[in-house]
Amino acid sequence: MSTEALNAQFIKIEGVAQTFKTKKGEFPALRDINLTVAKGEFVALIGHSGCGKSTLLSLIAGLTMPTEGHLLCANREIAGPGPERAVVFQNHSLLPWLTCFENVYLGVERVFGAASKSTGAASENKAQLKARTDAALALVGLSAAAQKRPGEISGGMKQRVGIARALAMEPKVLLMDEPFGALDALTRAKLQDELLEIVARTQSTVVMVTHDVDEAVLLSDKIVMMTNGPAATIGEVLHVDLPRPRSRVALADSPQYLGYRKAVIDFLYTRQAHVEKAA
Amino acid sequence: MVSAVFHSPLAAAAEDVAVMKTQTSNVAVVPVALANAAPVQTKPGFDWKGLLMAVMPPVLGLVLLVLIWSLVSVGTAGSIPTPIDTAQQAITIFSDPFYRKGPNDQGVGWNVLMSLERVALGFGLAALVGIPAGFVIGRFDFLSRMFDPLISLLRPVSPLAWLPIGLLVFKGANPAAIWTIFICSIWPMIINTAVGVQRVPQDYMNVARVLNLSEWKIVTKILFPSVLPYMLTGVRLAVGTAWLVIVAAEMLTGGVGIGFWVWDEWNNLNVKNIIIAIFVIGIVGLILEYALIKVATAFTFEEVKS
Numbered sequence: 001m002s003t004e005a006l007n008a009q010f011i012k013i014e015g016v017a018q019t020f021k022t023k024k025g026e027f028p029a030l031r032d033i034n035l036t037v038a039k040g041e042f043v044a045l046i047g048h049s050g051c052g053k054s055t056l057l058s059l060i061a062g063l064t065m066p067t068e069g070h071l072l073c074a075n076r077e078i079a080g081p082g083p084e085r086a087v088v089f090q091n092h093s094l095l096p097w098l099t100c101f102e103n104v105y106l107g108v109e110r111v112f113g114a115a116s117k118s119t120g121a122a123s124e125n126k127a128q129l130k131a132r133t134d135a136a137l138a139l140v141g142l143s144a145a146a147q148k149r150p151g152e153i154s155g156g157m158k159q160r161v162g163i164a165r166a167l168a169m170e171p172k173v174l175l176m177d178e179p180f181g182a183l184d185a186l187t188r189a190k191l192q193d194e195l196l197e198i199v200a201r202t203q204s205t206v207v208m209v210t211h212d213v214d215e216a217v218l219l220s221d222k223i224v225m226m227t228n229g230p231a232a233t234i235g236e237v238l239h240v241d242l243p244r245p246r247s248r249v250a251l252a253d254s255p256q257y258l259g260y261r262k263a264v265i266d267f268l269y270t271r272q273a274h275v276e277k278a279a
Numbered sequence: 280m281v282s283a284v285f286h287s288p289l290a291a292a293a294e295d296v297a298v299m300k301t302q303t304s305n306v307a308v309v310p311v312a313l314a315n316a317a318p319v320q321t322k323p324g325f326d327w328k329g330l331l332m333a334v335m336p337p338v339l340g341l342v343l344l345v346l347i348w349s350l351v352s353v354g355t356a357g358s359i360p361t362p363i364d365t366a367q368q369a370i371t372i373f374s375d376p377f378y379r380k381g382p383n384d385q386g387v388g389w390n391v392l393m394s395l396e397r398v399a400l401g402f403g404l405a406a407l408v409g410i411p412a413g414f415v416i417g418r419f420d421f422l423s424r425m426f427d428p429l430i431s432l433l434r435p436v437s438p439l440a441w442l443p444i445g446l447l448v449f450k451g452a453n454p455a456a457i458w459t460i461f462i463c464s465i466w467p468m469i470i471n472t473a474v475g476v477q478r479v480p481q482d483y484m485n486v487a488r489v490l491n492l493s494e495w496k497i498v499t500k501i502l503f504p505s506v507l508p509y510m511l512t513g514v515r516l517a518v519g520t521a522w523l524v525i526v527a528a529e530m531l532t533g534g535v536g537i538g539f540w541v542w543d544e545w546n547n548l549n550v551k552n553i554i555i556a557i558f559v560i561g562i563v564g565l566i567l568e569y570a571l572i573k574v575a576t577a578f579t580f581e582e583v584k585s
Contacts, residue, residue, distance in 0.1 A: 063485055081488040093482040096580035097504040106500060107490045151580060169490075 006075055010205055011037040011060060011173060015069035018055055028231040029055050033069070035224060035234060037173075042199060042206045044216035046264065047226030047235075048272065053209045054090075054177055056226075060207060061087050061175050074172060083111045086166035088176040092158040094150040094165075101146040104165045105133045111169045136168030137161075139198060156187035163195070167202065174199075176208040180215070189248065192218060200245060213268070217260045218248060225267045235272060238263055360551045368551040369558075385535055391559060394529065394536040397453070398521045401460025405517060409465040410510060413472025414502075423473065430466065438463035438524045442531060452532035459528045464517035471516070475509025476502065504580070511575040518571060522564045537563075 016033040019026050029052045037043050045053040058064045059071060062081040071078040073085060081087075086107075094103045112124045112132060124132075137146050140160040150158050159179055166174055179195075180188040192215060199206060199219075210216050216223045220240050227235040240260050242251065251257040345362050352361045360368075376388030416422050441462045445455030479502060487497045529538025537560060544552040 061489065063488060081485075082491050083489065085489075087485070087489045089482060089485070091482060093486050095483065095486070095501065095504070098500070106492070106496070110490050110492055110496070149580070 007039040009036045009072075010039040010041075010074060011035075011207070012072040012075075013056075013060070013069070014071075016056075016059060016066045016071060017068035018052070018059065018064070019067045029229060030059075030066075030233065031231045032233045035237075037205060037207060037222075039205055040203050041222060042220045043208070043222045043224060044220040045207065045209045045224050045226060046211065046213070046216045046268070047232065048228055048268065049211065050229045051226045052229050052232040053226055057087075057175055057177050057207065057209050060173070061085055063087075083107060083169045084172045086169050086171035086174055088159075088162050088166045088174065088179045090178045090181055092150070092155075092162040094158055094161055096150050099147050099149055100137065100142060100153070100161045100164075101133055103150070103161060104136050104168050105129065107165050107169045108132045108136070132168055136164040139167060140164045140194065154187075156183050156191060159183060159191065160194075163191075163198075167198065167204075172205065174204045174206045176206065178209050178211065181211070188212075188215075193248065195219065196244075196246060213261055213264045216264060217242075217257060218246060218251065223260075223264060225264065225272075228272050236267055358550070360554065365551045365554050369555050372552070372555060387537075387540065387555070387559065390535055390537045390540040391563060393534070394525050394538065395563070397456050397529075397536065398460055398518070398525050401457040402464045402518060402521045404457075405461045405465040405521075406468060406514065409468035409513075409517075410472050413469045413510070413513070414476055414506070416469065417473035417476025417506075418502075423477075430469065434466040434470075438520075439527055439531070442528060446532075452534055456525065456528045456532050456534075456536075460521045460525060463524045464521040467516035467520065468510070468513040471509045471513025472506060475506035478509070479505045504578075508575060508579045511571065511578060515568065515571040515575065518567050519564065522560075522567060526560060 013033050013035040016030065017028070018030040019028045021027075033056060045056060047053050055064070059066055060073075060078065062078045062085065078085075094100070095106075098106070108129050113129055114123050134143065134146070137143050140163055142157060142160055142164065145153050145157060145161075150161070153161075159182075163179065180191050183191065196219060198204075206219075208219065217240060223238040223240060224234055225236045225238065226232050238260065242254075242256060242260070348359075348362050352359045372387050376386040378386045379389065416426050438459050442455055442459050445458035446452070449455050449458060483501050483505060487501055492500070525536070526538035526541065529536035530542040533539050533542075537556060541553055541556045544550075544556065
């Protein structure tokens, strides 16, 4: 496969289905998922709660294995989790007994501290690892809080440390599971703007689970809208062709932006109106 | 009461007095009102009240104990000695805690130290075996199922029931007592450590998988710190049980030790010393418990809220 073709199908999901075994029998969570993500693309997965968007993200992360079909990343089967597909968890999942610095350093040390077999890179010394950790914390604007424990900083700061931990590993793909879901609206907007800037700078490939329409339109190149579960699948894929860099203020009354927004809302609330809404 | 905060300092100070008199329900409001009034005048009287609330109830509790004790003493016509007599005896005993007059007549200090030494030995061995065992049982489901019935069967057995086995196997009173401590303090440590390992948040394990951490890093950076609070609870329970059991075990085995001392004084019909021994046992137990709680809080961190 040529590099160009590979880059267009950096993540390739083919015929994936996921069924969970529960006490009440089998529960089909996902079916017939086919999706490709290009290198450097920002993809948002959106849908009502329970539609399996987090399940799909876990599959890409390799934390769970699909019942059917297969997933490829850079033309290699995803056989398990690994630092090349870094995850930003919904509840930040920082280790409370380590400082912010140590939390980030843990991943940096693992990726760059040992000689890499796959890339042939030599192991880096302590000063280099420390520099990487400091740079990652500086990227999210948390240099001052490096020596604090997660219990001593705010929710938005914790989530930023989570992002720094993921970015510091220089992952091929950044996977984000509702990273800003637990934050207040103002903090969320601030972090979204920061994320836009970071992604533009690092040219990262990002897959992000969200339930926020504005977030999806503002950040993504492609919005993957999922039907309601059980046995959810991809209902529609919307390409967002808004020029970058994007500014939330400038976009607020752009007809193009509003058009995309309308399309997503239409999908979510008209065609996939949640069952609870009808009741 | 909240309105007092927004008044002028003088009015606040005036209301402050009212607040002090009526203050029963909302404690949090008063310091704010006080802070507002502070530049105008200090309120030493209020601090006294806080101190009083901290000191008076425990003192009253002790007074109640002494009162009941005195009543019992009067009611039994002096066969239970009065608190004052006991206190005088205690002063005599504690003025020379480390004397030795033959193997069966040693100071209370030696008795306590000998008991603590047995507890430390038995408990230390139990920790050496129990904590790693708890880790392994918690980590592997197979072992957990395998040992669960054994633990459930052996744990409720009174520790003293193990004493004859100890005497038989070790052919000596001292190792038998240590064995009894070992067997009674091992269960809380195994169980709590195993539960701690089983309850390591899945989020942390997912982090470990995504970061692809080595088994060593997983144990030192994730498993051990998150199990530590559970483990320390197990240790605390174990030390508490061990201290309960040592007294009973020593009564049976003899030698030097606080339990033996109680039994010896009973044979001498020296009730004052028995009561002193009860206080000594209580106070040592309290100190052990308090020290371990302090250690445990130092190692407990805020959990991730899901």
